[in-house]
Amino acid sequence: MALDSPKLQDVLKQIHSGVMQLPEFQRNWKWDDQRIRELIATVTLNYPLGVVMALETGGEAQFRARPLAGVQVEGLPEPSALLLDGQQRLTSLYQALYLDRPVETVDDRGRELTRWYFMHVGRAIGSPADRDEAIVSVPEDYRVPSANGRGVALDLTTIANQCAAGYFPLNIIFDGKRLSRWRSAFEKADSANEDLWAEFEERVVDNIKSFLIPMIRLDATTSAVAVCSVFERVNTGGVPLTIFELLTATYAGNQAFEEANRDYYKLPDAWTDIKKGLATAHPVFGNIDLSIENGLTSSDFLQAVALVRTWELKQHRPSTAISCKRRDLLALPLQDFIDLSPRLRDAFDWVGHFLSDQCIVSFTDLPYRSQLVPLAAVRAILGEDANEPAILALIIRWYWCGVLGEMYGGSTESRFTRDVEQLVAWRDDRSGVPDTIAEASFVADRLDKLSTRNSAAYKGVIALLIKQGAHDWYYTEDPLTAATLGQYAVDIRQIFPKQAQVRLGIPLAMANSIINKTPLSERASRSMNTQPSNYLRVLAAEAGRRRSWYDDVVRTHLIDPAALHRDAFDRFYNDRKQQLLKLVQSAMGKTTLAYEEQGASPR
Incomplete structure (x- = not known):
């Protein structure tokens, strides 16, 4: 890990060329108009922006990448860095200060807006406390309507109009030729503008051009699990990412799969096919017309896969823990998922028939969704042995002890592990019963x-x-x-x-x-x-x-x-x-x- 402070201009160039991109698991950006104006003011005053974080590519952590919003480059190169933290800030600055296109944003009510950003030269050289007031956003056609909506209060459609009104277009700040032409037109518009521009250049233009971005760079050797963990810790302001989203990006970036199959692995497509088949055959798994995650979720399926994988690893390495915790899911190799997912799909199909035999046929009548995870894992491990009368009778008893004893109402990961290990072990050693059966009780009242x-x-x-x-x-x-x-x-x-x-x-x-x-x-x-x-x-x-x-x-x-x-x-x-x-x-x-x-x- 290293701390760097590149110039804002250099970072925006990297974004524009595709040298710096986003990992696929980053959600789409859209900051509101007010926050963008405040961010621009921060940069023009050379105030601290906050640290951003990037991951050097080419190491163990292979994430499928995509450009930041607004980047339009043909033949996008492989990135040398992936932006983990700072997407909103850098995307806002890239679109407002670098692109020759209006910024797609929203107002404070979430309504879509398309805006250009300008700074009033005269107000900008006043008190720093008033810098926010110097920055305005105008509609895509450069015309600000009057208060009553019947006319135009501000027309910035031409350079002449901009110079006459004193509004500098911020998106040309890093374009030397256009900046020089605008400056020349501004100074010619009024004899007093030459001194005004000199002060504006010193207080605003130079600050933007020299602005530094404090950046933490993670080495390419950083593991995928560590990258995902770091991302979630720094992404405190956003919606937490699911394991499924993180694995989607990891699997999509698997170069060995892409080279062998001439396409990247699409985990969402694989899950959609599995879920549609299960929910169509067994409504107890949810209604896919509402959402693919309604009922049985992708996380449930991944947990079942992890339980089977770690159980099988334990058979060869007894020190391995049977587990389906977050770290186990993030460490789930693509090939293992590809190998195990058909078995778990069939196991969940068996679970659907099992629940129907218990007269549980709709998701609203399902006592515990979480209990399906170890149940499917046990079926995948036992195979047809799960239908042997004595074993099936034990599974049925275990299921009802879990439901009626309300054993799956709290933290369940440790119970998953014990239930899988103990139910499978009972096939060969029938001297005891799983803890869920032993511990379950039902008070009469x-x-x-x-x-x-x-x-x-x-x-x-x-x-x-x-x-x-x-x-x-x-x-x-x-x-x-x-x-x-x-x-x-x-x-x-x-x-x-x-x-x-x-x-x-x-x-x-x-x-x-x-x-x-x-x-x-x-x-x-x-x-x-x-x-x-x-x-x-x-x-x-x-x-x-x-x-x-x-x-x-x-x-x-x-x-x-x-x-x-x-x-x-x-x-x-x-x-x-x-x-x-x-x-x-x-x-x-x-x-x-x-x-x-x-x-x-x-x-």
């Missing part, structure tokens, strides 16, 4: 507090109700399935609806608990607008069933129909709570704790 989809356990209990064979109360013939959930517009409905709650004085907390909810079709819900004793007769008649037969349909939701026929809410609530607890215990393969505090049920 948790059911009283589950009331919204914000909870993974809430979604899990609903899925288990469907999985154990719940029938709809209107379409009564067969149990609900993954296919009929959408077909029947199944949603979570209250068993004692609002009218019954008011009539029977049911406490709000109990009315909103999952104990008073169940998955039913939109059609069934239309008839459930009164107390159960009334709507059950209506639903039975609509289904063409006798009461005794219809009661069997009600029981498929783990509900005592006799309690509903009597509108006996307390009896219904306590009985169903016990049945749901048995359902949870069966899925987790362990008993629940009684209550968080000593005492009975809430009412």
Whole structure:
């Protein structure tokens, strides 16, 4: 690493020629008009601009490069430096002071503007405190409209007009010939302008021409991981970059791949193909019409790849840690990603079928997206062994312990590692169980507090109700399935609806608990607008069933129909709570704790 202080003019030349470019992961620039004028004022006063940072190219860190906004050079060369920090400042100065094109910017409300920047010669030689006021931006046609919009307040379309008004065009500051012609025209416009220009040249022009840019240069030997880490630390004012964006730039700059394939590697295209295939086959992975990152994300996929890669490395080097932390993703070689991504794509396809078997078919009903990462990694490692009955039974139990024990609600990377290692190890040594199974617990009165989809356990209990064979109360013939959930517009409905709650004085907390909810079709819900004793007769008649037969349909939701026929809410609530607890215990393969505090049920 070295500290340098090149002249602004030299840096802008490097940008213009393509010798200095941006790494692909840098986002597009656009500073607002006010900030550009303030930046120009800083330079004209020779005030400190702040350090910028660049990376020398040709080393280990191979990033695909692109020119700064505004650069238009045919046959762009390979850059010798990549700008890591200072893009906004240098792009603003490049466009405003170097290009013979107006600057594309925005106003303080974010509306698009196209502007030229001028400095009033007379005001510029006044007090430094007023320097900002000397700098103006004018529209692309060089005409500033009057306040009422009916005329032109300032016309700078010609050099004569500019000289008469005293406004110097800043974009010619480094063009010696044009600067000389403008100066000559200005001095001829008024006899007093010669002395005025001499002072302007000393206080403004010379400052700009001699302005130095403090620059930290990172050696070409700096690793890609270090470059990305440095960039994120210095890029505090921007939107944080994702791992995916950083890897996109790294993979695109892989020269070996580009030479072998006559094109650079396009990670976004590869991910889009994978995600479209998965989401089309399994809606639980998200809706690609909303965003390619809706639901299962590129980061999830990369983490699963990293888990499999580090697991395989560990088989040859036992000291290797199974991990999918940020550093592991940034260090993921392109060839390893290319080799492993088809296996992980197939593994996530298996996960989609697995979730459908658990009656989880939409992303909104997915308890934990994060739990899919180790699940896919385990399937990729185990291969077809994951379908062996004993192993699959353990995976199912592990999954439900994670959901109902709410084990994936906090920091998950360390759990990813343990789950992958322990689930895979169980194939060969079945003496114990993974930590997620051993540590998971479900307190009995948790059911009283589950009331919204914000909870993974809430979604899990609903899925288990469907999985154990719940029938709809209107379409009564067969149990609900993954296919009929959408077909029947199944949603979570209250068993004692609002009218019954008011009539029977049911406490709000109990009315909103999952104990008073169940998955039913939109059609069934239309008839459930009164107390159960009334709507059950209506639903039975609509289904063409006798009461005794219809009661069997009600029981498929783990509900005592006799309690509903009597509108006996307390009896219904306590009985169903016990049945749901048995359902949870069966899925987790362990008993629940009684209550968080000593005492009975809430009412």
